[in-house]
Amino acid sequence: MNALLAGKSYSAFLFDMDGTLLSSIAAAERVWGEWARRHGLDVAAFLPTIHGVKARETIRRQNLPDIDLDLEVEWVTRGEMEDTDGILAIDGVMHFLNAIPEDRWAIVTSATRDLALKRLAAAGIHPPKTIVSGEDVVHGKPAPDCFLLGAERLGVAIDDCLVFEDAPAGIAAAEAAGADVMVITATHQHPLDTMHGTVPNYLSLRLDVTSDARLRIVPVQV
Structure with a gap:
């Protein structure tokens, strides 16, 4: 202290x-890891950036072309709501x-x-x-x-x-x-x-x- x-x-x-x-962490990284793989991101490099930040900001920072930001946020949010294991x-x-x-x-x-x-x-x-x-x-x-x-x-x-x-x-x-x-x-x-x-x-x-x-x-x- x-x-x-x-x-x-x-x-x-x-x-x-x-x-x-x-x-x-385990639940969040399972969901975000799957999201990152869907978009071809380097999962190991990406996961440390997700903590403490709104999902919308995390996704926006990736500068992914041709995505619907609202749909991507909804996908992640739904996954996190469903995965509470651990x-x-x-x-x-x-x-x-x-x-x-x-x-x-x-x-x-x-x-x-x-x-x-x-x-x-x-x-x-x-x-x-x-x-x-x-x-x-x-x-x-x-x-x-x-x-x-x-x-x-x-x-x-x-x-x-x-x-x-x-x-x-x-x-x-x-x-x-x-x-x-x-x-x-x-x-x-x-x-x-x-x-x-x-x-x-x-x-x-x-x-x-x-x-x-x-x-x-x-x-x-x-």
């Missing part, structure tokens, strides 16, 4: 979903989330709302009252819009929020929004070069709700 966060407290927490609250909660996440007052946290994801609810159910995570999904913003991560909207919906200032993220696009979005960031590395295959605090999962974190109802992270030894 980054020393810069030590002793700090917040009004609310904003959580990315995939790779942060749950691991859906989706698991990040270690310790449910205990950690259950300790947060329900009106003090939100999920901010690039996934559609339907897909987010499907994956949360598959992982056994009860959704919060506030979810910002890919449909809610025009500009997805790494633009800050989604985190700004999450803070707005919770009725708090973004600079009084701690964002939990795992992907570079999401980290960049949180930075651009002006929030502090905690990076969850449970699904990382390679070390991430970041100035932010990193933890492998939620087993090494404890939540302290202060007497004035502020949220503070306390690292614990596991």
Whole structure:
């Protein structure tokens, strides 16, 4: 955990979903891998680019000629909705989330709302009252819009929020929004070069709700 966060407290927490609250890498890469093969892409080079970004933006970046973008997004979305095999909660996440007052946290994801609810159910995570999904913003991560909207919906200032993220696009979005960031590395295959605090999962974190109802992270030894 980054020393810069030590002793700090917040009004609310904003959580990315995939790779942060749950691991859906296997399912997502099965669907996106098949999509990439259909279009003759280098699957190994392509798959690392899909995480944390809206499906529409991922497809648009490939600059494929003569495709119907809406149909391609629909194909990927349908595949992801159907494939939930192997989706698991990040270690310790449910205990950690259950300790947060329900009106003090939100999920901010690039996934559609339907897909987010499907994956949360598959992982056994009860959704919060506030979810910002890919449909809610025009500009997805790494633009800050989604985190700004999450803070707005919770009725708090973004600079009084701690964002939990795992992907570079999401980290960049949180930075651009002006929030502090905690990076969850449970699904990382390679070390991430970041100035932010990193933890492998939620087993090494404890939540302290202060007497004035502020949220503070306390690292614990596991």
